[in-house]
Amino acid sequence: MKILVTVKEVAEAADDFEIDGTDIGEQYLEYDLNEWDDYAVEAAVQLSEAYDDVETVSVTIGPERSEETIRMALAKGVDRAVRVWDDDVAAAELDVAAKTRLLSAVIAEEEPDLVLTGVQAADDGFGATGVSLADDIGFDWAAVVNHLETEDDLSTAHVHRELEGGIEELTDVDLPAVLTIQTGLNEPRYASLRGIRAAQSKEIAEYGLDDLGLDADAVASPISRTAMYEPETESDATYFDGSAEEQAAQLADVLRNKGVVSE
């Protein structure tokens, strides 16, 4: 069995930042493994540990810089990695459809039995690629999975989907399938020193559009970002100033006045 897990390197904005054009200035961005994908990686590695003959492969659409993030997934136990990038991809503003086309082409190469993705990416928050991909490749799917069990013969996944308001939907999904993974599904492991060392020698295959049998049209997108701005603060909060003790004293007064703390 082969499990493909999508791994995205996401940008996080510093507390204080400035906008440069239609994005946050590069110097204010830090890159990390997408939190949701971390749970997907853990799910993939746990399945590979639970069953014999499971190969786990991560796939990333990202520049060379993202190899650091990919190594993190490899250090956690993913067997090998695929990275998709070239000049045309770099120049494109990838929308859901473009990402779907790229990932579908990788799926055609790798022929996995199960695809795990994070529910969404922490930076752009579209939350759409996994289900779009599933539809494109003709796999069954489930979105926002926060509990996963598999039949012994790996024919079916029993999942919980986390609905709003503290309700979970219990669903059975036939494999092959794409599952989009919610945080809290498991406890992502830290990469061990041994894992980090092992990751250095694991393969990261690089694919460009040509290698995937695609051309620049595959990454053309009708969606373009035209502006970015800091939302006007709607805050009309009363702020407590002074030392921590002074702030705490003012806060204590409010709590007493509201009658929620009795002396």
Next chain:
Amino acid sequence: MSDVLAVADHRRGAVRDVSVEMVRAGRELAADLGGDLHLAVIAGDTDALAETLSLDGVDAIHTVEAGAEFNHDLYAGATAALFEELSPTALLMPNSVNGLDYAPAVANRLDLPLVADAVGLAYDGGLEATREMYASKVATTVELSEEPFAVTVRGGEWAAVEERADVPVEAFDYEFDESASGARVQGFEEVGAGDVDIADADFLVSVGRGIEEEENLELIEELVEATGATMSSSRPIVDNGWLPKNRQVGQSGKQVTPDVYLAIGISGAVQHVAGMKGAETIIAINTDPNAPIFDIADYGIVGDLFDVVPALIEQFE
């Protein structure tokens, strides 16, 4: 005609709030486009649901009788079929958990560009949508150069339409073979039942990612003890297994309406705010002055919780 088709969200017989909010988003967009607003109601007691959704600004309701509850194969198939029948310019779906489970499939199937999680929509010869990025630190506008298009709309961003109207309802014939669906809903489960119901508390001390380590929760426990409050949390604390699920406030956790909500080390992600904005008084302690929690707070302390909380405990000892 440049019509809008919006797909309603419902669960266990009740129309979900995002549906009536989407009616407003849809009718505003339909007005910009100069077309009609069509609403799709798929599965469940469609007559009753259509009755609830007979709202001002809706020009037609199309019902699809198939199954009792949400099934993404049904929703994706029926939405795509209805889209092909009506040929609208805009397809609106909710950015709810169920929306996440079928909207991208519909967009892929119909080869429509998809803008997800829109918080604002305008049309002036082309769609311009507003979205947020980087954990709501910034807003962006995106423009679409293609029509038709699909959009999922975020709940809570448009005011619900409440004015009733007499909207024509038409059954849309869509054959769905549930047994052929690769995903089968087996049931529902309430989570988070436990000894404490945070929804009943008058004073919640709620802790978030800023607490950093599980051991540091002791500090919040001391505060809870000193003030007689009830402890709740944002999602990461529950994800880490530091508190049980029944303590989680937010979209996927509990909705709470205490007299006072003291948010400690919580940035105020939109999913969290959805669960606590009904609190009478909101107080936030956070090191980041730009944290979104301050936008909805009545009182704020920009400071380190590890300095402020011990000082606050002293106030009550």
